[in-house]
Amino acid sequence: MGIQPWVIVEAPDARGLRKVVINGEVVGSAWSFDELVRILGRLGHPPSMDMDDPATVLWRGGDRAAWPDRPWRRRATAAVMLLGLLASAVLHMLIGWPDALKALTFAQRIVGAIFVLAGLVQCVAAAAVFDHFGRRHARASGALVLLGAFIALPTSATLIFMWLEEREYTPYLLVFVPLSLWSVWALFLLVREKAWRGVPQPKKFAAGVLFSGLLTAVSLAYSTMYQPTAEPIRFVLKATFGRPQTDTDSDYVAVPLTLYVKNDGGIPVYIVNDDYTVWGSAFSRSKEGEGLRNWAQDTKFRYVPEAERYARASDREVLRTGHFYGPGAWLDAGEEFSSQKVVRLPKDAPYSELEATVGMNYMRKDRGRIEDRFGSPVFSWDRNNRRFYCPPEKCGENVVYHGRVLHNNNLVNVTRRPRYITAIWSPRRGPSVFISSFDFTRRGLYVYGESIDKAEVAREKNRFGTAMISANAKLLTSGFLTRPGDG
Structure with a gap:
């Protein structure tokens, strides 16, 4: 029976690592000859031991030079x-x-x-x-x-x-x-x-x-x-005139106006823009029934084409306008809000009818998130804010709300350019909303009408579930306004 060697160095495995066995027990593994010497040294073997002596070290699958590790x-x-x-x-x-x-x-x-x-x-x-x-x-x-x-x-x-x-x-x-x-x-x-x-x-x-x-x-x-729930958005939106208040010692009439909104559905929404406007209009009587013959001329004074035999429409004038709820706020499911406004008119104002319109642009919260800075307005006529400035003679005077809008599915956010939502309001043009990749990083502001990418805006509005609702109310002024010529 031969002499059992002290150390057995096994053949290299697929990675070039060789196991070291002493007295039948695996004591380590080595990538190289120098590493083998260090292992044996830690176990008390002298550095001078003869590594080529078969009675001391048994090499399997290659001699002391077989170290295929890279x-x-x-x-x-x-x-x-x-x-x-x-x-x-x-x-x-x-x-x-x-x-x-x-x-x-x-x-x-x-x-x-x-x-x-x-x-x-x-x-x-x-x-x-x-x-x-x-x-x-x-x-x-x-x-x-x-x-x-x-x-x-x-x-x-x-x-x-x-x-x-x-x-x-x-x-x-x-x-x-x-x-x-x-x-x-x-x-x-x-x-x-x-x-x-x-x-x-x-x-x-x-x-x-x-x-x-x-x-x-x-x-x-x-x-x-997955597409967010198809549950429809339901709103209750109302504009209601109250009883006009007059004072014999004053030349003015105060007309109360109540604006009311309720999210009557199950989906919370952002209010991205809103507006209420009170109009005054006058009608001239047409005793001969000429209203139908002249309806084409009167239509330019109306939002909806109409014709009336015994009345002629005249131009409408804005009496009061502004925000109702405020861009950047939101309405949770079941939440409601109302606001009281007062429209002041001279007693001799030449109006036979008052009309109040209220509208809201909203975005479904189950489609996306709007960052908080969107709710802070900036002014297009402010020269100190060069990012949003546009000369009034070119763009008019606008209040601008702008911020990042994110999809609720973050997989979409990381595979798309950032999207931004922009809301604009002014007394002359009313509210408008754009969603696109534009971030006011250069002049030539598209939101003021210079280079609108209508296809992108329409696509992004649909993706984020934005839409508009509106309501109106009318009030005849007979009985509290004394128009010139009425006596």
Whole structure:
């Protein structure tokens, strides 16, 4: 029977790592001859021991020169794997965190939480890279890295698919396009080396991977294909004139006006612009029934074409106008608001009829979020605010509200250019609303009518669920206004 050697150095494995066995027990592994000497030194073997003596060291699968490890390649592969997992983890958290905290619906928050959880799993997988590409002390490290790479593939593929719909540049494009290529490379590498080996119950692990993949696919499909609830928006909007108040010692009449709105539906909404206007108009009598013959001339004084036989319409004049609720505020489901206004008229004002109109532009809160700065007005005639300034002789005098608008589905936000909502109000032109990629970063302000991209505005309004509602009321002035010539 031969003499049992003190040390056995096993043949290199697929990565070039050789196990070191002493007295039948694995005491370590070495990538190189120098590392083998250090291991033996820590165990008390003298540096002068003869490594070529078969009675001292038994070399299997190659002699002392057989060290096939390529450290630069192994470390580079580990570094690329680590960076890819960390980048994917950060991307998942950036996508999921806003939805998990601020999404309006519970389902959207669940989807956001799934993305955050996926990012945390990839952080654990990134930590497992050091062991999997090192000594592999933890049996499950390879499976964890495989799971992290598997999570990255459907997310990056979906982001590319969504980006192709608009093909707009976004900084995230520099992340998810390389990330998709990385995920294919990482999965190919890990599957080729069967990274799941060493897991105590590989079938259960495979089932878990498939379940996580299915969950990710479902959440992505829900996020990309889900359209916010189709429940209609219902409002109660009213304008009501009160009883005119007169005073014998005054030359004026005070006409109360009550404006009322209630969100009678189940979806909260932003009020992005609003306006109320009180008009005064006069009619001249047409005893001969000439009103029908001259209806084409009268139509220019009306919003809706009408014809009346015994009355002729005249031009309308604005008596009072302004905001009712205020841009940037919102109405929760069931919330109501009312405001009292007073219209003051001279007793001899030449009006036979008063008309009040109230309108609101709203945006569904289940479609998007508007940043807080939108509610702070800026003035187009203010030279100190160069970003929004436009000469009054060119643009008129406008009050402008401007801010970022975000989709409730953050997957859309990272695959599109930023969108901004702009509301404009002035006494002469009334309210208007635009949603587009314009951010007032240059002169030539399109919102003042110079270069409106009507197709983009219409598309974005539809996506964010913006619309307008209006109501009106009329009051005959007979009995409280003494018009010239009435006696």
